[in-house]
Amino acid sequence: MKSASRQSRYNHGMSHAPAVDFWFEFASTYSYPAAMRIAALAQGSGVAVRWRPFLLGPIFKAQGWDDSPFNIYPGKGRYMWRDLERICTPLDLPFRQPRPFPQNTLLAARVALVALAQDWGEDYCRAVYRAEFGEGRNVGEPSAIADILIALGQSAGAVIEQAQADTAKAALRAQTEQAQRLGIFGAPSFVTADGELFWGNDRLEAALAWAKR
Amino acid sequence: MKSASRQSRYNHGMSHAPAVDFWFEFASTYSYPAAMRIAALAQGSGVAVRWRPFLLGPIFKAQGWDDSPFNIYPGKGRYMWRDLERICTPLDLPFRQPRPFPQNTLLAARVALVALAQDWGEDYCRAVYRAEFGEGRNVGEPSAIADILIALGQSAGAVIEQAQADTAKAALRAQTEQAQRLGIFGAPSFVTADGELFWGNDRLEAALAWAKR
Numbered sequence: 001m002k003s004a005s006r007q008s009r010y011n012h013g014m015s016h017a018p019a020v021d022f023w024f025e026f027a028s029t030y031s032y033p034a035a036m037r038i039a040a041l042a043q044g045s046g047v048a049v050r051w052r053p054f055l056l057g058p059i060f061k062a063q064g065w066d067d068s069p070f071n072i073y074p075g076k077g078r079y080m081w082r083d084l085e086r087i088c089t090p091l092d093l094p095f096r097q098p099r100p101f102p103q104n105t106l107l108a109a110r111v112a113l114v115a116l117a118q119d120w121g122e123d124y125c126r127a128v129y130r131a132e133f134g135e136g137r138n139v140g141e142p143s144a145i146a147d148i149l150i151a152l153g154q155s156a157g158a159v160i161e162q163a164q165a166d167t168a169k170a171a172l173r174a175q176t177e178q179a180q181r182l183g184i185f186g187a188p189s190f191v192t193a194d195g196e197l198f199w200g201n202d203r204l205e206a207a208l209a210w211a212k213r
Numbered sequence: 214m215k216s217a218s219r220q221s222r223y224n225h226g227m228s229h230a231p232a233v234d235f236w237f238e239f240a241s242t243y244s245y246p247a248a249m250r251i252a253a254l255a256q257g258s259g260v261a262v263r264w265r266p267f268l269l270g271p272i273f274k275a276q277g278w279d280d281s282p283f284n285i286y287p288g289k290g291r292y293m294w295r296d297l298e299r300i301c302t303p304l305d306l307p308f309r310q311p312r313p314f315p316q317n318t319l320l321a322a323r324v325a326l327v328a329l330a331q332d333w334g335e336d337y338c339r340a341v342y343r344a345e346f347g348e349g350r351n352v353g354e355p356s357a358i359a360d361i362l363i364a365l366g367q368s369a370g371a372v373i374e375q376a377q378a379d380t381a382k383a384a385l386r387a388q389t390e391q392a393q394r395l396g397i398f399g400a401p402s403f404v405t406a407d408g409e410l411f412w413g414n415d416r417l418e419a420a421l422a423w424a425k426r
Binding site: 073200206 | 276286288289291292295296299396398399410411412413415416419
């Protein structure tokens with residue numbers, strides 16, 4: 001499996017370089033600015049980043065939620081949309097509240113695992129976030145994912161077929177289970193090589209600083 | 214009522230100066246670093262701060278919670294304690310996890326309303342937070358509040374008697390209802406003169422910057 005071989009290279013070859021695992025879910029609102037910011041910030045501080053897509057659904061379900069907490073608690077939801085807008089503006093990130101919210105990100109995440117085993121994975125992830133939160137597209141629709149793949153010069157049909165194969169499905173399940181074992185309860189989360197957990201776009205800088213200690 | 218006359222002075226005399234309302238709850242963990250940081254930061258940026266104690270209990274109850282979300286969701290709770298420790302260390306703020314958690318902050322908040330109508334109110338609030346999260350004391354015990362008042366040179370008996378009078382009780386209820394009307398769902402929260410809401414210790418700087426726009 002490509003993602004496993006990649007993981008193994010990472011663990012063995014870079015174990016002494018500062019590194020952060022970036023755990024993200026495509027439906028997660030605050031993962032959008034984090035995904036758009038992390039590459040430049042990490043490069044600037046000499047920290048390697050491993051992109052780790054996972055699903056929040058099973059983790060929320062274990063907490064008794066069958067929907068986004070931003071829908072379950074409307075006051076928190078209203079605040080979040082406004083807060084996200086305030087965060088995106090100075091970053092020059094386009095922002096549109098996606099409908100529906102949250103979106104079904106199963107296919108998007110499976111494709112991410114395929115993509116991240118190749119050199120266009122991070123571009124793909126950023127393109128998904130831009131489509132969803134910058135353009136308000138529904139990335140739960142396979143056609144939206146296909147459009148993104150085509151724009152990246154990929155063969156959409158072949159990639160989606162690979163993403164729907166049993167190995168990719170199992171890889172995403174395993175990744176989500178690992179997130180749960182790490183104590184991850186929301187996204188984005190950042191985990192340093194020594195196991196320190198940081199939660200939220202607003203903890204990205206702290207996670208990078210910790211990784212460099 | 215002292216707090217009302219103070220509020221009226223504030224609204225009429227300073228309506229054009231940058232100002233932020235600092236909404237806090239003594240049981241709120243992230244309100245501790247916010248309370249310790251806000252005076253110097255606000256002074257440095259020329260923003261006036263009005264300290265607004267309130268109770269989260271009724272607001273959490275309206276969301277269906279009868280306990281702190283950090284107890285209801287243990288993973289989130291474990292993370293919060295660690296995160297708070299990481300925040301306090303570089304600020305040189307002593308930190309001890311208080312037991313029990315959360316504490317009963319009804320008396321502490323009523324006394325705060327009395328104190329904030331006088332010139333030692335902010336010192337009192339910081340002393341409560343220091344006792345609770347710096348020394349691990351139970352500020353739900355009237356003796357802890359009395360000790361704090363005595364250390365501030367106040368007549369503990371007289372102040373506590375005033376705080377338990379109907380006017381003080383009604384003032385805290387009104388303040389909590391106002392927080393709810395403002396859309397506040399957690400603490401600390403900051404509200405600017407133009408009604409912009411910021412939630413969390415990590416939004417303090419953003420709130421001050423907004424107030425100065």
